[in-house]
Amino acid sequence: EVQLLESGGGLVQPGGSLRLSCTVSGFTLSSYAMAWVRQAPGKGLEWVSTISGSGVTWYPDSVKGRFTISRDSSKNTVYLQMNRVRADDTAVYYCARDRGYPNDELDFWGRGTLVTVSS
């Protein structure tokens, strides 16, 4: 059974840093691209980043230069390092498996972890 479990969310001050983790099971992490998607309170879904099986990464302009996605296949874990966070980064962050070529449909999702940016 495919499972994804996010962790690492919490309260962080503006300008601070936080690292999210996504631990997966039920599939071989190195065989898939993985993505992070977020949903701010009362807002829609927003793609945050993708990492391919070979480590190539993609970001939207809203987080480029501040967020870094990485993976450790030996630990079955994908990470999202969030630096210089802002109030508008407040959201539930979901980890998802990219089933096709990187940046294709996302078929399995975790339950999400809440990040709150506030002083």
Added chain:
Amino acid sequence: DIQVTQSPSSLSASVGDRITITCQASQDITKSLHWYQKKPGKAPKLLIYDASNLETGVPSRFSGSGSGTDFIFTISSLQPEDIATYYCLKSHHLPVFGPGTKVDF
């Protein structure tokens, strides 16, 4: 950058109604368009991939069509458990979600 618009932003319907949601891309994205269901407090659920393919385990009342720039998502007979917000996702190059359509009674 390719933009994605989605309409309507919300709709009210009754049990058994046929509903349709449209997504439009600003450039040709062939069939790189997928549909998700999102309920509060739950993870998004993939319903349709590559414009018209029904994801395994998803009821057949859900369907999708289209290619290029114009796409349609249909629920043939709305059920109470279908109350949710629906999003399209363009995956051609960088992913972009549509703004969503809230469906309620």
